[in-house]
Amino acid sequence: MKFGVVVFPGSNCDYDTYYVLKEILNQPTFFLWHKDHDLKGVDCVILPGGFSYGDYLRSGAIARFSPLMEEIIEFAQKGGLVLGICNGFQILLEAGLLEGAMLRNKKLKFLCQTISIRVENNKIPFTREARPGQVLRIPIAHFDGNYYAPPEILDKLKKNDQIIFRYCTETGEINEEANVNGSIENIAGISNTSGNVLGMMPHPERAAEALLGSCDGLIIFKSIINFQKSII
Amino acid sequence: MKVRVLVRLKNGVLDPQGQTVRHALHVLGYHQIKDVRQGKVFEIELEGIDQETALRLIPEIADKVLANPIIETFSWDFLD
Amino acid sequence: MKVRVLVRLKNGVLDPQGQTVRHALHVLGYHQIKDVRQGKVFEIELEGIDQETALRLIPEIADKVLANPIIETFSWDFLD
């Protein structure tokens, strides 16, 4: 399974993601430079977290115009696997690969903490290793993670099972208290209609080693790897 | 040539920043404040361009870059 | 009653956001953009208050809450 991690100016979880794929999961992994037009033949593209273009204007708003995004959009339309983490999620929204938008966290503060999310759909390539309803402990670190979608989009997301993760309590309840950033219906991650593009606010690459507190993030990366194996 | 573009959240989209400002003003005793919506303003200086081109260009830029049409609307005018 | 307050960075104060937006627009081919300065806009709805009081109140809250007088200036007007 060949992974590509995109480097935008201001990306800062690019290396962390690379490290997990390459050093912990031993997958061939490449950095993809935002100015290039080359996806280096990878099977899965990851847009990492960080502050592309300083998050100026709106998070992700400028990065989506990067030359490489044209290739990524085409790749996604052909069914290629694309995962956007945090800032990567914001870029996917701005680029129109996913629907909705991000607002500032409800308390107007940056939030860095380990939270719980519930797997709402384990049928897509990114979650197939998770049990339905499984609760994952994964860190978040963002200022603009307050997901918003107008009613018609929200209906569509629900109808098509595109809501993949929701913020929940440690025991898996979905309530207002667990909704750290104020997202509509506690949404922490969504996919496109065909399930090959996933955006999520939590950072699975920060939950990949017991030494750092949690390994739940590995479920996502392993799902991708096993999905690839399953279709070969 | 100078133009000003205002970008604001659509009605119905929650505005946590505006809410917080309103709340802060209430705490300070300004109870006359019924609502606050916060948006962005861009002051743009253009060069080598006539009014007509600007009339085409500015909405294009605002729509494509400055505002996110899912949550925001924009308006603009010439400054001088 | 509705008012609009514009808050902008003082001249000479660095505006990283505006700079970055300008850069992005250049990369997209909009070379007519000479400069961009980004600021904030507040649309405020007031209640139970006459024009005269507003004339006193708005500058007061703009100075105290909406703008940071050390790096920003503001201007405002009535909306309707």
Next chain:
Amino acid sequence: MILEDLLREHNLTKYEYERIISLIGREPNLTELGIFSLMWSEHCSYKSSKIHLQKLPTSGPQIIQGPGENAGVVDIGDEMAIVFKIESHNHPSFIEPFQGAATGVGGILRDIFTMGARPIALLDSLRFGPLTVSKNRAIMEGVVSGISSYGNSVGVPTVGGETFFHPSYSHNPLVNVFCLGLVNKGKIFYARAGSPGNAVIYVGAKTGRDGIHGATMASAEFDSQVEKKRPNVQVGDPFMEKLLLEACLEVMDKGLIVGIQDMGAAGLTCSTTEIAAKSGTGIRINLDLVPQREEGMTPYEIMLSESQERMLLIARPENVPEIQKIFAKWDLDAVVIGEITDSQKLEVFFQGKKVVDVPVEAVVNLCPVYDRPSRKPENYDFLHHLDYNSLDQAQNFNEVLLSLISHPNIANKEWIFRQYDHMVQTNTVLLPGADAAVLRIKGSKKFLAMTLDGNGLYCYLDPRTGGKIAVAEACRNLACVGAKPLGITNCLNFGNPEKPEIMWQFSEVVTGMAEACRYFDVPVTGGNVSFYNETEGKPIIPTPVIGAVGLIEGLSQPCSPGFKNEGDLIILAGANKEELGGSLYLQIMFGLEKGWPPEIDLEAERKLHLFSIEAIRRNLVESAHDISEGGLAVALAECSFLSDKRFGFLVNLEDRIRPDALLFGETQSRIVFSLKKENFLAFAQLAAQKEVPIKIIGQVQGKRMLFYQSGNLLIDLKVEEAFDIWKNSLEKILSPF
């Protein structure tokens, strides 16, 4: 403008002015005067502190670079070295809390990556006035979000720090920021010019009229355009910094440059003259080539501007195109603005004319050094009159403990560190909340521990002891996670050094620190002095902040402070004494800032550290936590709060001292350990061998915190209830809705 006024505006004395004339052989012009005034300022020249700082030990086998460069460098083995330093940004943070703190982070990051190191951790030490005052809350909000916005964006985790509140900081908050970077030993860079003919390259943000010396405004010729010339508050651009960091590290990694210096407090002036002075060369620059953000800037303004996110590189001319290519890749300019010469002078050209011509040595190294008069404050003896008998002991100790743990000095600081990305780079093993932050080093079995510490009140009551304790506590924090100290950096925050009482505090604190550093065999690798922390004649309490860095080897994970297992023994290492002076207990319950601070026996302290490190290394302990503000009762409560399962405890102490002193006295050289029963024998043997007094005081058990003295129940609280109070009290004050 008459000379006296001009000198006053530039903070130069008549004597200093005459010295300038004799050094350059003529009267300086305005730009030259500006250059001298910057470089001879207290901030750049250390003219009042230099003779005192010489007391600090600075060498050791592990030290690659001590004080004198942008940051100290310490060998950690396996071809790796660490680079670290602390800086203050107190005055800018008071003027504009958000930008002041943000640019403070930017500045310290540049100090680190200038050396070729990739920054891997930030820590912040903050001091504010009481949060009951809304202005102080606003300052704190601004400072914390400034640090968070900058550090988070650049992608360097803020892994720890400390926050204290005291009325003396109301008009003078302290913002000290520490940064640590990791570098390959063979790729360390310094401020060097190499040989004449080398290119001087300006990289990063354009120059504006940011933070220019206030003098500009007052000088007569600018009168007609005062508004336009007014210095601007510096605004940080973390995105620019991130690009600059990546581009600089890339040219350094490829060996394309000879030397590098960041443009810090004194901008272009400092970077050009220091680089030349350190190499015994001259430097010539043309200001017309300097990228400028504003129109009509004068040479004075360009040379003195403090615009952020700029660097000066020195490279052999043939490498310039390759360097420019790398910077272009990161969308940055790299502009050749001059060259290295053999004149030993700084020569500056502007619009075809030479506007500066001064010897670099004079600017950088010949500032007068002062041995300022020092005197014990008049009220000093009075401060120590504390009659223990007058202190009511008939208190409800449950209530007292709750008051202490809800006080902002002790309460959980999550409201702060939740705003900091403390996990990016995926190395943070001990998150904020432990005695020291611990990072793993990828690709090795080593861990780095780091902590900031400094108790201003102790220093106010007895500066020499306070100085010793600051170092001792920092090293003790390291010992509690199992780390052996490698080196120390420090930020000394004091009032006006021209006042003999302040100078005395300063000199005493440094003497105490020096003594402790020698005793623990930890060299000082650098630091920062921040004087003039006073408003309207009221100084802050003397506040040295110690940044200590240690190494953990041979462990699969570091030790942490929270209790781990029901039934573990709780051991107190160190002796209890009846000491209440300078305690938080006296401050909160009696409003007293009096008495002598706790004594410190450096020998006992040193033994305790060695013991703790060894006990942890042998895997004998489950947790370790040092006893500091709030005393033994607070330390034990914290062990419960930081326990994943929120275990309670039952302890009983037999010491025959006042119960309040037993519970809340801040006697030094004590650590609370918890350990499995089966490890006790080995643990006790080790303690005997290391000559550390220990006793079993109880065990980890249940969900209550029970504290007895000779069988009398002093404290009985439910962990969960106390935990909620400790956890939420800062949040309640700062985000009440």
